Amino acid sequence: MDKKNFEKAIAEFSQSIRFDPESAEAYHYRGVCHRKRNDLDLAIADYSKAIELGRLASYADRGDAYLHKGDDAKSLEDLDRAIQSDPKFAWVYEAKAIIMSRKGDFRAVLDCFDKAISIVPKSDYWVARGQACERLSDWHNASASYSHAIRLDPQSAETYHKRGWCHRQGKDFDRAIADFSKSIELGRLGSYADRGDSYLHKGDDDKALDDLDKAIEVDPRNYWAYWVKSVVMSKKGDFRAVLNCLDKAIGIAPRSEYWIARGQACERLNDGHNAIASYSHAIRLDPESTNAYGHRAWQFVCLGMYGPATADYDIGISVESKNPWLLTGRGIASFKAGDLGAAIDCYNRAIEADPKWANAYIHRSWAYRRKGDVAQAEIDRQKALELDPAQAGNDGMYR
Numbered sequence: 001m002d003k004k005n006f007e008k009a010i011a012e013f014s015q016s017i018r019f020d021p022e023s024a025e026a027y028h029y030r031g032v033c034h035r036k037r038n039d040l041d042l043a044i045a046d047y048s049k050a051i052e053l054g055r056l057a058s059y060a061d062r063g064d065a066y067l068h069k070g071d072d073a074k075s076l077e078d079l080d081r082a083i084q085s086d087p088k089f090a091w092v093y094e095a096k097a098i099i100m101s102r103k104g105d106f107r108a109v110l111d112c113f114d115k116a117i118s119i120v121p122k123s124d125y126w127v128a129r130g131q132a133c134e135r136l137s138d139w140h141n142a143s144a145s146y147s148h149a150i151r152l153d154p155q156s157a158e159t160y161h162k163r164g165w166c167h168r169q170g171k172d173f174d175r176a177i178a179d180f181s182k183s184i185e186l187g188r189l190g191s192y193a194d195r196g197d198s199y200l201h202k203g204d205d206d207k208a209l210d211d212l213d214k215a216i217e218v219d220p221r222n223y224w225a226y227w228v229k230s231v232v233m234s235k236k237g238d239f240r241a242v243l244n245c246l247d248k249a250i251g252i253a254p255r256s257e258y259w260i261a262r263g264q265a266c267e268r269l270n271d272g273h274n275a276i277a278s279y280s281h282a283i284r285l286d287p288e289s290t291n292a293y294g295h296r297a298w299q300f301v302c303l304g305m306y307g308p309a310t311a312d313y314d315i316g317i318s319v320e321s322k323n324p325w326l327l328t329g330r331g332i333a334s335f336k337a338g339d340l341g342a343a344i345d346c347y348n349r350a351i352e353a354d355p356k357w358a359n360a361y362i363h364r365s366w367a368y369r370r371k372g373d374v375a376q377a378e379i380d381r382q383k384a385l386e387l388d389p390a391q392a393g394n395d396g397m398y399r
Helices: 003-019 024-036 040-052 058-069 072-085 090-102 106-119 123-135 139-152 157-169 173-185 191-202 205-218 223-235 239-252 256-268 272-285 290-302 306-319 324-336 340-353 358-371 374-387 389-394
Strands: none
Touching (some): 003 024, 024 040, 040 058, 058 090, 090 106, 090 123, 123 139, 139 157, 157 173, 173 191, 205 223, 223 239, 290 324, 306 324, 324 340, 324 358, 340 358, 358 389, 374 389
């Protein structure tokens, strides 16, 4: 019904009200017309009059009008009254679910959709139930909900995609790939990116790369596809290609984690200055990223810039005071700067934070050896090798 027809209907209901001012139905349906025209205040006024005249079912529609007006408290109150009056209105539970979702109470959302589904088992309700399960990280229950939806609507590419994502999160990559494939078959070409990601995690890099290239061809602004492709290229050792992928992803969605990954690729290319610039971008986007501070600090160490390195480590440690990686790095910066006391103190704190952090023991061994405490150095060295035999490759670095 177009705007003029609603205006005509409103005029007719208004005429009815003039003839019979006690007609709750006339007020209700005039309210419906106002609601369709998005005249929410007029709709609420008419629903209120209908309720006053005894039409309690109008609580549901007034609750819906309050919902769209943004008054969740009044909406919830009306919807609960509507349910109390008639617990068989499925759409009322759906409206209530929207409010509970806004409140972040996804258990309540599930309860609402379970009740709605028991009345009208619509595919849309099962999909919404699955989405609520996802918000609770209940991937198994979400997948089951999407399966119900698919049985009711087997041509929904989007639902296959959603179920595939749940399988992906549950690390059931074969089922994820099957669902993403069905989604693609039904026309959702954006699923190429997620199928590529699933192939990547399954270890089939060539199929992953083929799907990711298809995803980029379909949508050159699919930053997720560039991001996943960068992981594949990293596994292949092609860090120039990694940079290219990340530059494209950043050009679309400049996320902190993309800049960090870019910095790590620069490290692998021995381009410390470019790595520092990338980590600096990451920090501007996320000033509390201990990962970015730690990586930038290490590049400063590698370039012999111990003052900036120490400053970065200190910022990171102020956010994560018991991070053994940051504390060990801070110790290395102090060691390189010649401050053995500060270095040993940092290694002590790293070991206190994680007694199995082998790297801290081997570095403290070098510090003690530099101080001349050969016995303690040997104790630390043996402890490091006990925890991680790979530390043998670092033995003697500073002798």
